[in-house]
Amino acid sequence: MSGPVIGSLCTGYGGLDMAVQAVLGGELAWVADPDRSGRGPDQCDVRPGQPDPDRRPPAGTDWGPYRPAIRRWEAVLGRPAPRPTDAAGRLNPVFVEWMMGLPAGHVTAVPGLTRTAQLKALGNGVLPDQAAAALHHLLHRAQSGAPEALGEAA
Structure with missing residues (x-):
């Protein structure tokens, strides 16, 4: 396996999980979702x-x-x-x-x-595609070392 082991809270149908996997790779290891009508591993x-x-x-x-x-x-x-x-x-x-x-x-x-x-x-x-775009944007900002991307004062 390459990438992180992913744990998911309040998964819903898994849109954010799909985006994290698309951007970072990894595998969904666990789901903690109080609404079991959503999608989790092996539920769909x-x-x-x-x-x-x-x-x-x-x-x-x-x-x-x-x-x-x-x-x-x-x-x-x-x-x-x-x-x-x-x-x-x-x-x-x-x-x-x-x-x-x-x-x-x-x-x-x-x-x-x-x-x-x-x-x-x-x-x-x-929406997985929008979440993936946001993750790409955040990773780029964090990797650029911009102080505001890291939560620091400029």
Whole structure:
């Protein structure tokens, strides 16, 4: 193993954990999360390839002025945008998960999570790409020796 051994408090679905692993390497060794509806090691039972109508590309969805952004994000993630709403016209958690750049099913394929619990987890989570960018920025500042980066007066 290269990198640090990572312990996680208040993990949620693991967005910050994913960012730390992306930036520093290492391995998630333990999770202490009072809300066990979140994702921790071995909790996520993702079964890729299972048919799910909410994951199909939307036929004829009019993205309006957001179309260029949707197409760019599809290219970044390497998968099409799922339906933005479910059959009842409500926000689709699969779409939220996609917008956040999470792996397909990271939250939405966890057995036993209701739509409400999925949206709560997604809404309270850390976006891994943003957290990784912040960690890169902080590491660069700390390595530059800038006094303010180290918590010292300039």
